[in-house]
Amino acid sequence: MKNFFFPDRAHSRWLILLIDQMIVVWTLFISIVLTNTLNYTDVFNSGNAVYVALYCFIAAGVFISLRIHTGIIRYSNTEDILRVFLAVFVTSLLFVSVNKILSQRFQLLWHQMDKALILNFFISSSLLILMRILVKGVFLFFKELKSETKENILIYGSEKKAILIKKAIEQNGDSDLNIIGFIDDNRDRVDKYLEQKKVYHSCSVALLKEKHNIKKILFAEDALNTLNKKKIIDICVNEGIKVIMVPPSDKWLYGKLDSHQLRDLKIEDLLEREPIKLNKKNILKDLSGKCILVTGAAGSIGSEIVRQALQYSPKSVILCDQAETPLHDLKLELEDNFQDANVKIFMANVQNLNRIRTLFELYKPEIVFHAAAYKHVPMMENNPAEAILTNVLGTKNMADISMEFGVEKFVMISTDKAVKPTNVMGASKRLAEIYIQSLNSPEIISTGEITTQASRTRFVTTRFGNVLGSNGSVIPRFKSQIEKRGPITVTDPEITRYFMTIPEAVQLVMEAGAMGKGGEIYLFDMGKPVKIVDLALNMIKLAGLTPYVDVDIVFTGLRPGEKLYEELLLIDEEIIPTHHPKIKISQKVAYNYLYVNQIIKDLIVLNNDGNDLNMVKKMKEIIPDYISNNSRFEELDLLVAN
Structure with missing residues (x-):
C-alpha cells in the first residue's frame, strides 16, 4: 500500500495542482452556501458558477506562480504552510480586484461576496494544509513501520546544520538510518522537539544507547567548537558509539547527502585545536x-x-x-x-x-x-x-x-x-x-x-x-595493526609527542x-603533548573495539635514538x-x-x-647537548665529555 500512495518517484506536480484546485472550488461553494443561510436554490445558479470559475482560474495562476504544486507533499514544512496561506490570501485579493474591474467596465452585476471570501480563506487554507499534514502523517506512519529494520542513530546539535542533516537523510529513500533524536547541551532546546524529533542532553547518550541500540552519532564537520566536541566525542567513544562525520552542505553531491560522503571520525579530529586563522x-x-x-x-x-x-x-x-x-x-x-x-x-x-x-x-x-x-x-x-x-x-x-x-x-x-x-x-x-x-x-x-x-x-x-597522517606516522601503523586485531605496539607507556x-x-x-x-x-x-598509548586506546575505541579485549597493546621498549619527551x-x-x-x-x-x-x-x-x-x-x-639515548653511539658521550 505504501508503494502505491508513496512511490519512490514523486507524483506529478500537475496532479497536486488539480487536487488543490478541486479543494479550492468546493470550499468556495461551501462558503457561499454558509453565508447564504444554507439556501441552496440561491447558490447553485449560472451567476455563481461564473464567479467560481473566475476564482478557480485566478487561484490556478497564483498557485502556479508561487509554485505551491512543485513541493513533495510528504516533505511539507512550515515554509510550505506559509506559502499556502499566502496563495489563498493573494487569490482572494485578486478575485475582488478583477471582479470589480469587470463589473464596472462591462456593467456586470457585482455580487457582494465579502463574507464568503473571508470564510473561504479560513476553510480553503485549512483544508489545503490539513491535506498536506495528513499525507505527511501517513507517510511517516509507513516510514515508522519500515524503520524497525533500520539502524537507529542520533544527530549532534540542534541548529540549522543538524536539521539539514536530518532532512537529507529522510529524503534519501535508500538510507538505512533511522533518526531517534538530536543531542545538544543547550538548555533552551533540551527536551523540546525539532522536526518531530526530541532534543536530548548529552548525558542521555548512555540511556539512549541501551533503549534504542544506538551505534552511531552524526556530526557536522563544521559545527563543532573545541569544548563541546571533546566532551561529546569522549562520551561516544567511551560508550562504544561510532562517530560519523558529515561534510558541510555545500560539499554534498548535487545538493544531496550521499552515504559515501559520510566518514568515520579520524584521530586527527580529536586534537584539541581551534581553527587556524591566517593572514x-x-x-x-x-x-x-x-x-x-x-x-x-x-x-x-x-x-x-x-x-x-x-x-x-x-x-x-x-x-x-x-x-x-x-x-x-x-x-x-x-x-x-x-x-x-x-x-x-x-x-x-x-x-x-x-x-x-x-x-x-x-x-x-x-x-x-x-x-x-x-x-x-x-x-x-x-x-x-x-x-x-x-x-x-x-x-x-x-x-x-x-x-x-x-x-x-x-x-x-x-x-x-x-x-x-x-x-x-x-x-x-x-x-x-x-x-x-x-x-x-x-x-x-x-x-x-x-x-x-x-x-x-x-x-x-x-x-x-x-604530524598526524604523515609518511611514517604512528597512525597508519596503528590502523594496520587494528585491522589485523592487534596487537598494537607502543614503545613505552610514558612516551609522549606533540x-x-x-x-x-x-x-x-x-x-x-x-x-x-x-x-x-x-x-x-602544538597544543598539549599526547601520550602515544592514549592515542592507541582512542584509535581502538574509534574502530568500535574494546582495548585489551578485542585488540591488545604491548610495549616493546624505546627504539634506537628515541626519547620519551620532545x-x-x-x-x-x-x-x-x-x-x-x-x-x-x-x-x-x-x-x-x-x-x-x-x-x-x-x-x-x-x-x-x-x-x-x-x-x-x-x-x-x-652540538654539546646531543646526548644519545638507547643507541650504539652512547659510548661516545663519555669520550666527548672527557
Missing part, C-alpha cells in the same frame, strides 16, 4: 605571481605545501624530489585538481649540487620551501652517513645555490627532534638549523664565497613536532614564511610572540658563518671516510 593577504602578497620551489615535494609535508601554495596564484610551482612514484602520483592529482596551474616536475637529489644548480638555472625560483629530509629516527641511527648527506649537506647545497641565484626567501622545515637531540636524525636537523641561521650573519659578504647579490635572501626556519595535522602545520609554515624577515626560527603552538625550545633560546597566537619566534642565537661553514666541511670529510663513530663523535663535539 591570507600577507601570504598572497608573498606568493602571488612568484616562482616557487618545493623540495621534498612528494612527501606528506612537501605535497601539502604544493597544494596550499597553488591556492595563492603563483606564477609557477616546481616540484623537486627523488622519489619517482610518489612524485608521479602527486603530478596526476594536481592535474585533476589544479588544471590551470603551472606545475613543473624536476627529479633531483638535494645531495647533488650540480643537479640543483641546473634546476635554478632552468627555472630561477624566487621562493624556496625546503622540506626534503630524512626523518625516521631508527633508520637514520643505523645510517648516519645518509642523514648527514641529505639533512646537512643537502640543506647547505639548497641554501648556497639560493643565495647564488638571489632567491628572495628560503623557508626550511625543521623538527622538534632538533632540540636537545638524542639521535642522529635530530642532530643532523639541528646542524642544518645552525647553518641556515649563520647565513644571516654580516660577515658572509666579506668572505668572497658568495656574491653581494646573495645578501637579499632571507632565511627562515620553522620548527614543529609530529601532534599537528598536515594541513594546519603547512598553514602555519605559510604564515611564518610570509612574516619572516630573516634569521628567525618559528615555533608552532621539546621545542633550546635552553639558550627565548620566545618572542608574533601577531599570530599560534606562532612564536625563538630568540636569535648568533652563529659565526666562517666557523659553521668550516665544521660542516670537516663533517662531510669524515662522512666520506665511512667511519660512523668518528662522524657522530664530531657531531657531538659541535
Whole structure:
C-alpha cells in the first residue's frame, strides 16, 4: 500500500495542482452556501458558477506562480504552510480586484461576496494544509513501520546544520538510518522537539544507547567548537558509539547527502585545536605571481605545501624530489585538481649540487620551501652517513645555490627532534638549523664565497613536532595493526609527542614564511603533548573495539635514538610572540658563518671516510647537548665529555 500512495518517484506536480484546485472550488461553494443561510436554490445558479470559475482560474495562476504544486507533499514544512496561506490570501485579493474591474467596465452585476471570501480563506487554507499534514502523517506512519529494520542513530546539535542533516537523510529513500533524536547541551532546546524529533542532553547518550541500540552519532564537520566536541566525542567513544562525520552542505553531491560522503571520525579530529586563522593577504602578497620551489615535494609535508601554495596564484610551482612514484602520483592529482596551474616536475637529489644548480638555472625560483629530509629516527641511527648527506649537506647545497641565484626567501622545515637531540636524525636537523641561521650573519659578504647579490635572501626556519597522517606516522601503523586485531605496539607507556595535522602545520609554515624577515626560527603552538598509548586506546575505541579485549597493546621498549619527551625550545633560546597566537619566534642565537661553514666541511670529510663513530663523535663535539639515548653511539658521550 505504501508503494502505491508513496512511490519512490514523486507524483506529478500537475496532479497536486488539480487536487488543490478541486479543494479550492468546493470550499468556495461551501462558503457561499454558509453565508447564504444554507439556501441552496440561491447558490447553485449560472451567476455563481461564473464567479467560481473566475476564482478557480485566478487561484490556478497564483498557485502556479508561487509554485505551491512543485513541493513533495510528504516533505511539507512550515515554509510550505506559509506559502499556502499566502496563495489563498493573494487569490482572494485578486478575485475582488478583477471582479470589480469587470463589473464596472462591462456593467456586470457585482455580487457582494465579502463574507464568503473571508470564510473561504479560513476553510480553503485549512483544508489545503490539513491535506498536506495528513499525507505527511501517513507517510511517516509507513516510514515508522519500515524503520524497525533500520539502524537507529542520533544527530549532534540542534541548529540549522543538524536539521539539514536530518532532512537529507529522510529524503534519501535508500538510507538505512533511522533518526531517534538530536543531542545538544543547550538548555533552551533540551527536551523540546525539532522536526518531530526530541532534543536530548548529552548525558542521555548512555540511556539512549541501551533503549534504542544506538551505534552511531552524526556530526557536522563544521559545527563543532573545541569544548563541546571533546566532551561529546569522549562520551561516544567511551560508550562504544561510532562517530560519523558529515561534510558541510555545500560539499554534498548535487545538493544531496550521499552515504559515501559520510566518514568515520579520524584521530586527527580529536586534537584539541581551534581553527587556524591566517593572514591570507600577507601570504598572497608573498606568493602571488612568484616562482616557487618545493623540495621534498612528494612527501606528506612537501605535497601539502604544493597544494596550499597553488591556492595563492603563483606564477609557477616546481616540484623537486627523488622519489619517482610518489612524485608521479602527486603530478596526476594536481592535474585533476589544479588544471590551470603551472606545475613543473624536476627529479633531483638535494645531495647533488650540480643537479640543483641546473634546476635554478632552468627555472630561477624566487621562493624556496625546503622540506626534503630524512626523518625516521631508527633508520637514520643505523645510517648516519645518509642523514648527514641529505639533512646537512643537502640543506647547505639548497641554501648556497639560493643565495647564488638571489632567491628572495628560503623557508626550511625543521623538527622538534632538533632540540636537545638524542639521535642522529635530530642532530643532523639541528646542524642544518645552525647553518641556515649563520647565513644571516654580516660577515658572509666579506668572505668572497658568495656574491653581494646573495645578501637579499632571507632565511627562515620553522620548527614543529609530529604530524598526524604523515609518511611514517604512528597512525597508519596503528590502523594496520587494528585491522589485523592487534596487537598494537607502543614503545613505552610514558612516551609522549606533540601532534599537528598536515594541513594546519603547512598553514602555519605559510604564515611564518610570509612574516619572516630573516634569521628567525618559528615555533608552532602544538597544543598539549599526547601520550602515544592514549592515542592507541582512542584509535581502538574509534574502530568500535574494546582495548585489551578485542585488540591488545604491548610495549616493546624505546627504539634506537628515541626519547620519551620532545621539546621545542633550546635552553639558550627565548620566545618572542608574533601577531599570530599560534606562532612564536625563538630568540636569535648568533652563529659565526666562517666557523659553521668550516665544521660542516670537516663533517662531510669524515662522512666520506665511512667511519660512523668518528662522524657522530664530531657531531657531538659541535652540538654539546646531543646526548644519545638507547643507541650504539652512547659510548661516545663519555669520550666527548672527557
